Amino acid sequence: MAELMDIIASFLASSLRQAAPLSLAALGVAYAEKAGILNIGEEGIMLSGAFFGFIAAYFSGSLFVGIISGALGGILISMIHAFMCIKVKANQTIVGLALNFFTLGLTSFLFLLVFGQNTKLPSVASLNPITLPVLSKIPVLGPVFFSQNILIYILYLAIIVFFVVFYKTEWGVRLTAVGENPRAADSAGLGVNATRYVSCIINGVFGGLGGAYITLAQLGYFQEDIVSGKGYIALVVVILGRHNPVFILLSAMLIGFAESLQFSLQTMGIPLPSQAFSMLPYLIAVIVLLLSAGKSSSPAFLGIPYERDKR
Amino acid sequence: MKRKEASLAASLIVLFLTILLSLVFIGVAGDSLSSSISGFFKGAFGSAYSISEVFVKAIPLTLCGLSVAAGFYSGFTNIGAEGQFYMGAVAATVLGMYCPFLPGFLLIILGIVLSFLFGGIWAAIPGVLKAKFGISEVINTLMFNYIATGIVGILLQTVLKAPDAYFPVSSYMPEGMWLFKIIPGTRLHAGLILAVLSAIFMYVFVWRTWAGFKIRAVGSNRRAASCAGINVSLSLVLSSLLSGGFAGLAGFSEIAGLQHRLLEGMSPGYGYLAIVASLLGGNNPFGIILASIIIAVIQVGSQGMQRSSGVPTAISNIILGLVVLLILLRPVLVKALSKGDNNG
Numbered sequence: 001m002a003e004l005m006d007i008i009a010s011f012l013a014s015s016l017r018q019a020a021p022l023s024l025a026a027l028g029v030a031y032a033e034k035a036g037i038l039n040i041g042e043e044g045i046m047l048s049g050a051f052f053g054f055i056a057a058y059f060s061g062s063l064f065v066g067i068i069s070g071a072l073g074g075i076l077i078s079m080i081h082a083f084m085c086i087k088v089k090a091n092q093t094i095v096g097l098a099l100n101f102f103t104l105g106l107t108s109f110l111f112l113l114v115f116g117q118n119t120k121l122p123s124v125a126s127l128n129p130i131t132l133p134v135l136s137k138i139p140v141l142g143p144v145f146f147s148q149n150i151l152i153y154i155l156y157l158a159i160i161v162f163f164v165v166f167y168k169t170e171w172g173v174r175l176t177a178v179g180e181n182p183r184a185a186d187s188a189g190l191g192v193n194a195t196r197y198v199s200c201i202i203n204g205v206f207g208g209l210g211g212a213y214i215t216l217a218q219l220g221y222f223q224e225d226i227v228s229g230k231g232y233i234a235l236v237v238v239i240l241g242r243h244n245p246v247f248i249l250l251s252a253m254l255i256g257f258a259e260s261l262q263f264s265l266q267t268m269g270i271p272l273p274s275q276a277f278s279m280l281p282y283l284i285a286v287i288v289l290l291l292s293a294g295k296s297s298s299p300a301f302l303g304i305p306y307e308r309d310k311r
Numbered sequence: 312m313k314r315k316e317a318s319l320a321a322s323l324i325v326l327f328l329t330i331l332l333s334l335v336f337i338g339v340a341g342d343s344l345s346s347s348i349s350g351f352f353k354g355a356f357g358s359a360y361s362i363s364e365v366f367v368k369a370i371p372l373t374l375c376g377l378s379v380a381a382g383f384y385s386g387f388t389n390i391g392a393e394g395q396f397y398m399g400a401v402a403a404t405v406l407g408m409y410c411p412f413l414p415g416f417l418l419i420i421l422g423i424v425l426s427f428l429f430g431g432i433w434a435a436i437p438g439v440l441k442a443k444f445g446i447s448e449v450i451n452t453l454m455f456n457y458i459a460t461g462i463v464g465i466l467l468q469t470v471l472k473a474p475d476a477y478f479p480v481s482s483y484m485p486e487g488m489w490l491f492k493i494i495p496g497t498r499l500h501a502g503l504i505l506a507v508l509s510a511i512f513m514y515v516f517v518w519r520t521w522a523g524f525k526i527r528a529v530g531s532n533r534r535a536a537s538c539a540g541i542n543v544s545l546s547l548v549l550s551s552l553l554s555g556g557f558a559g560l561a562g563f564s565e566i567a568g569l570q571h572r573l574l575e576g577m578s579p580g581y582g583y584l585a586i587v588a589s590l591l592g593g594n595n596p597f598g599i600i601l602a603s604i605i606i607a608v609i610q611v612g613s614q615g616m617q618r619s620s621g622v623p624t625a626i627s628n629i630i631l632g633l634v635v636l637l638i639l640l641r642p643v644l645v646k647a648l649s650k651g652d653n654n655g
Contacts, residue, residue, distance in 0.1 A: 038449070040453075084636065084640075088639060088640055090639035090640075091388075091639070093388050093390065094586060094590060094635060095635075095636070095639060097583060097586055097587075098587070098631075098632045098635035098636050098639070100583075100632075101583075101587070101628045101629075101631050101632035102629060102631075102632025102636070103632070105626065105627065105628025105629035105632060106625075106629055106632075107625075108623065108625040109336065109340065109623050109625040109626060112625070113339070113340055113623070224625070229457075232453060232457075235450065235453070236454070239450065273464060273465040273468040273469065274464070275460075275461040275464035275468075276461075276465060278457075278461060279457055279458050279460075279461025279462070282454040282455075282457040282458050283454075285450070286451060286455070286458070289440075289446050289447075289450065290444070290446065293440075293445065298447070302447075303447075
């Protein structure tokens, strides 16, 4: 029995570790999507956060500076995205993809420029777990959830704050109005574009933190394309979690669980192609989209720029 | 400035800014600007081989670019060309592995038809979901990319795996299925002809047929098209089928022309680059050919630049991202330029 508990605890812990960067990024995406901004460029935002977070931590020797820089790196890309989508009113899908190309190029370009072509990757010590008193004493769950690094505590806090903002505050209603019916929101005197710019900043912060999690908490180093599709998976997490902060964490943990299960099956030597698991989240996302057809959780005006003078 | 002049001026500004910003990046990283630039041109045009490498890359890019454009005409945003490419490649591989007894010309014709159908159906599923249930195709086509690469991985570890291979690769296709080399001694294959014929086919279909007209009508105004009695759903699905079909052809062309077997990671993101190609080519079939060549020149040239003066090849992604952002900025430039004159 105790053994089973240990296995469950270790699976939960590894699911949470895989889920953390996805959840952080997905919270930002969910916020921006509520305001009507579709961000295919999340991959680029995370990559920028991973890169600037790492490089700042490396040169300052402070992981705190790294975390802040990661968030700023996310904001940098997210603000270009915001400008192109809100001001220029360009196609948001294409802007996002272009930013992904741009960031992929820029980060590996700058990385090679700073560190040169080395056989040994430069690295930083990764974030230490902080054990919370009392909470970490809860059997099984305590050590899993309350003996983690600072970014995971930020994640918990953000989930609570986002939940309250989305469902319990005036601000959440404004956000929904701007995404669902920008014209009505504008008539009611809500600043559509201002709300959208703010949502992009928040998306940048959390996408950047998600990226910084990969370099500062998971790996301790940076290399080309280190985010490797996690930005796209964050978009999936938002769909699975139906824009609800709590469900977002659960969906991300489900994906994290599929990943950990895949690792353990491989180490146990069970000859099942790893792709059978890695493609599951995407398959589930398609099915969720299909089942929720007509009652989708996405706002009506997702991805559509607001033009005040056009009917 | 008149609108037409303003439009031309804006294009020139976009071109100028792209070159200028690229030169800044190159100047920062390279040994010297002149050796970087000569390395770039030597890399892309220095020999018959390097020119042929440009076209080798331009073939799948053109076909995938046509794919993105075919969807664009009806308003079907296809970011799933990558997955449709792999489904086409799977269709060609299955044909080659299970019917090696067929004569070569039949393998090629059947390969073209099957790849087109497989790629097409892979795109038509999100097409139907959009037409019938109103589900956004952007996320679905993206999901289908991951599902397709997952399927390729599973197939390559099970039924399609070459018996003697250690890595997950398929057996080689029967030689009758291999496309001939256009220039002997290089890798340039007859997929080039397939790509050009596809562009002509698409031009004729979209601009010279009734079905093509309906697709464009749906793309420019769905509601008006519906009021005019056009079956919007049918046109949407047809356009998505066509869209996936071209990407499937790219998969066939890479199997029959270049790799001769199915591999994981066969496409270095052609399906995503194709979106740049279609935008750069103004969604015109022949513009897409030109745009694909330009993108291929940037990629092959940047490899030469890395050899000559140590500029990281990542520069090509920076340039491509910048080009797209600047092109998207163009309408704002045109507006600003034509307005300036009216006031003055």
